Amino acid sequence: MNQNAEELNKVEKKDLFTSGHRACGGCGQALAARLVQDASGENTIACVATGCLEVFSSPYPDPSWRIPFLHSLFENASAVASGVEAAYKALKKGPVNIIAQGGDGSTADIGFQSISGMFERGHNVLYVCYDNEAYMNTGVQRSSFTPYGARTSTTPMGNKTRKKNMPLIAADHGIPYVATATVDDFRDLQRKVKTALSIEGPKYIHILAPCPLGWGHHGELTVQICRLAKDTGLFPIYEIIDGKLANVKKIRAKVPVEEYLKLQGRFSHLFKKGGSKETIAEIQNIANQNIERYNL
């Protein structure tokens, strides 16, 4: 790593992903995308998967990108990025930051094949996953990142499966850098992006991006909800560098999961009459397990 601490911690705002996109007001993914692009700088090629990000940011004739972007299909952002990286190697151009970006589906479901191949082949590509815990673009359907108990349009009674642990899966591919981040701590997020881009090889950053529409909260609460996700232990913040857990962000003051759940419409069924206390207890259990496992 050849960047000094001051450079890494500097907050960047460059308008590389700028106004005019059609995201909902308060969109966590738009905020995350803006922070990621700014941290990476102008020497970047963004390979974007179909999803909310692509749909709200790249309509003809007024996309909100100011760095080159390449959008192909839903499930091939990683593969396309691999191709771009191969081209730059073959043509002996570069160096350039290649950032593949996608949401739940393009990372862990339909795009799992591509990302696994990209990791395994060792391409010098950073993959950023915007985790909004469902297929938001198509109408809030369940994905493998949907947490236990959440209501989506395809799990109206509450999701029965646990969240797929993509960061660990990524790390087990043997890639040099994996990190999780949230949009409330922008300094940390940008630092992680910059750290990742300074490492050769495949990198993975998993960002929690609350969706006001899909999660059922007012747009202004996006940042607060991220904080609660961290403080309950449901979304641990850590890095995995060369296979070892590092820089785990300890919880400042532990918060019971109800504080986090009750702000979101997608969990409101747990608090109504007939709501399930077992589900809430199970969610608390998941949070406690995280706290123990990552030593939060």
Next chain:
Amino acid sequence: MEKLPLGLVMELRNVVPYKTGSWRTLMPINVMHTPPCNHACPAGNDIRGFLRVLAEKKDYEQAWHMLTRTNPFPAVCGRVCPHPCEGGCNRRDFDEPLAINCAERAVGDYGLENNLKHKKLIETRKEKVAVIGSGPAGFSCAFHLAKRGFQVKIYEANSEPGGMMRYGIPSYRQPNYVLKQEIDNILSLGVELECNVKVGVNIPFDQLRNEYDAVFLGMGAQKGVSIDIPGKDAENVFTGVEFLKQVNTGKWVEIGNDVVVIGGGNTAMDCARVAKRLGANVNIVYRRTRNEMPAITAEIDEAMEERIMFRYHTNPVKLVLDEGRVVGLLCVQMELREPDASGRARPVPISGSEAFIPADTVIMATGQAVDYDGIEIQTVDKRWIYTNEYLMTSTEGVFAGGDAVAGLETVSLAIGQGMRAASAIEDYIEGNKESELAQQPVVISRELNTYYYQPVKRYEKEARSIHMRLKGFKEIYPTFDQDDIIAEADRCFSCGLCFDCGNCYMYCPDNAVKKSKTTGLYEFDYDFCKGCGLCAKECPCHYIQMTLEK
């Protein structure tokens, strides 16, 4: 319309972005709010202002100039003000309130050490104003008028200026040299001062009214009022103000070994602590309890630390005389019943509970009144001067402020009234309708987003040991460390005013918060703002408000 590019591959350099601002139903606006400290300050100081200057720019000089915009006595107030600002400070709901009073003193002391000077705002104009009384109200009024170019002359009955600041507050709380330097600074703006002139006695009041374009009455309430019990006219019986004035002019007052002070106000506390330093045993006698004492809490606490005895529920019935001199008081115990007109519990004597308390000197700090000698002016119940909300009396061209108007209040309030009266006088002279200051709403603590802060210990001033304190009249609190004060100022939440944390700038998903190249402040780009409200929610100082879209 442009022709479609090949493969719909689009150049990104000249994109005309889509104006998403049309989606809004709510819009963010920057609204400067009044912080609770400013709101509580009777002198109208911009506390947030000078604290932020200290915290961000670490510039004591600029802080001094900012504070002396409203208050020409920062070193004095930093010692004597009961700091209602700290009571209002929003940080008290997070950890502890800011030590604003200490910061004020540090700034005032810096001004004294570095001989900082006030600046005149405009050149001298022809109008003249007379100020009667050189206490805080009078000097404040003179200061603000002089800055605005008026020619001001202060008439002071005593031989030295300062009013109660000079003759009332003892020097262990407020050293004379501090007051003198701040007074000289005001005088250097060109204010004339004539001492030993009592208006109404040495000079007719009407003469001033004719000679000057306006007159300000700031004579305070310096006449001591004693309680009407037998023996009150004896030689060794003083009113509170009488006693303090004598000590403060440097006279030696023979008080003997036992002193009894009657009363529960600040004057009583001052008298008791002065007497203690003069070597006596001091008892304070008060007919109600501590809860009902009007004195500032800190004063009572410090008096108790200095081993002054407090006798509550005790009321003197008569003074016992021997050869025309008081040798003690006969007091009766009181019990408290339902509240009287003053709102405090009504004390009722318990018969048969009389007791004798020996005393070499009795000080009656039981009230003060305005000395109207020779001045005809409408009063309220024959006590305080009547004024309207612009501090104008019922007499044309005559304004008033301070204790003479507000009753027994504080130096800070007098300073604030002096300032308001100066504005009113300017409006009167220019024939303007009195200007209304738009009141911004006050920020309360639950409107702040304090997630970004960690609890930090408040600066606590350290007093000298009791032993050292009682040795003489030196200041109880030595000078504060400048860096410590800057660290304390950094705890200020800047309620209601942007302090450039950059949260709104970084958190906007639509890049609709821009940094102005000219002012460096954050502005909203309403072409693109979608009204989501993240900026307002994450603003730690409640500077951003969401309002309905026009």
Next chain:
Amino acid sequence: MLKQVEGSRAVAEVVAKCRPNVISAYPITPQTHIVEDLASIVGRGDLDAEYVNVESEFSAASVVLGASAAGARAYSATTSQGLLLMSEVIYCIAGMRLPIVFTIANRAISAPLSIWNDQQDSMALRDAGWIQLHAEDNQEAADLHIQAFKIAEETHLPVMVCMDGFILTHAFEPVDVPDQKEVDNFLPPFKPTNIVDPRWPRGIGLFADPRFYMETRYTLHRAMEKSEETIKKVSEGFAKAFGRDSGGFIKTYKLKDADVVVISMGSIVGTIKDLIDQLEEEGKKVGLLQICSYRPFPRREIYNSLKDKMNIVVVEKSISLGRGGILASDVRWSFPRAEKKDRNISSFIAGLGGRNITKNDLRYMVEKVEKEPVELEFLGLKKELISEKDL
């Protein structure tokens, strides 16, 4: 240089000489030898390119898409199931107007699983917006690749070179593999425009709402129609440079006095030519119209060449299930309605799943259409394997 070489090998060598920068392919029978040979060529250092071993055909196409969008000359090869799996990306590449070249080693489509040759796979993607060229023999297969890169880069349309799996890919024939210098003279280095480049930011893959989408499709369609010119020009240029005819729009054989005309494409053409020669000795006049460029479809050429021919039979290795012969429909469409009345256009489906097409089968076909027109017939169908109710 003339070599006795396996078809796949020839293709691999020729493709390597076209200097692709990025090669990405997923193995699938019968294309495997092409990608294996290319891997050796790259591994030996005879070609300076990035060879990406992807995890599926889908990723193979995606990698190639990304590489081309970044300015590299990109190549891949697939067939049958792989082509169908990557069909999303195929359409995407065409919509983005990326000049990519693929080799399709035509193979039947599952289910039932079959690794043997027919042309159902490339037919399934005929509407995607790719230029589809069919090779008659291994020489043409090799030559078409050189032409393909040139056509793609001039028209900004991707090109599929279709060669029959096993029949061509695994057959050993003498092939003149041109040397590097000859290829370099013919095929200039790739000068990409419209690529992702941080020095000049562009967005590729924007979405088009109803205001714009139709125009993009129109443009693509017109581009395909106009590519006819380039295809012909490149073929002529190739003939001049290399001294042999290869590619082009259509080719004819003994068409002039023919009473019956057979239309077909791919390796079957070789057998048809042999039959025509045989029938000529027997006094029958049969001609052949060979389609080289299936997309864009040579409608005008077919009409002009066969205006006076009243007996036409189309034999193809594909079928539109529920409708009939695909090539036959295309051919029938080539004649205006007014002129269809007395003209017979018969449709025969042959060789599905690698079923051998013999000269006798073809002879039967010609004799049948001499008597009467055939709406649709499966050539060589074994009726004894079909139960009564399904017939």
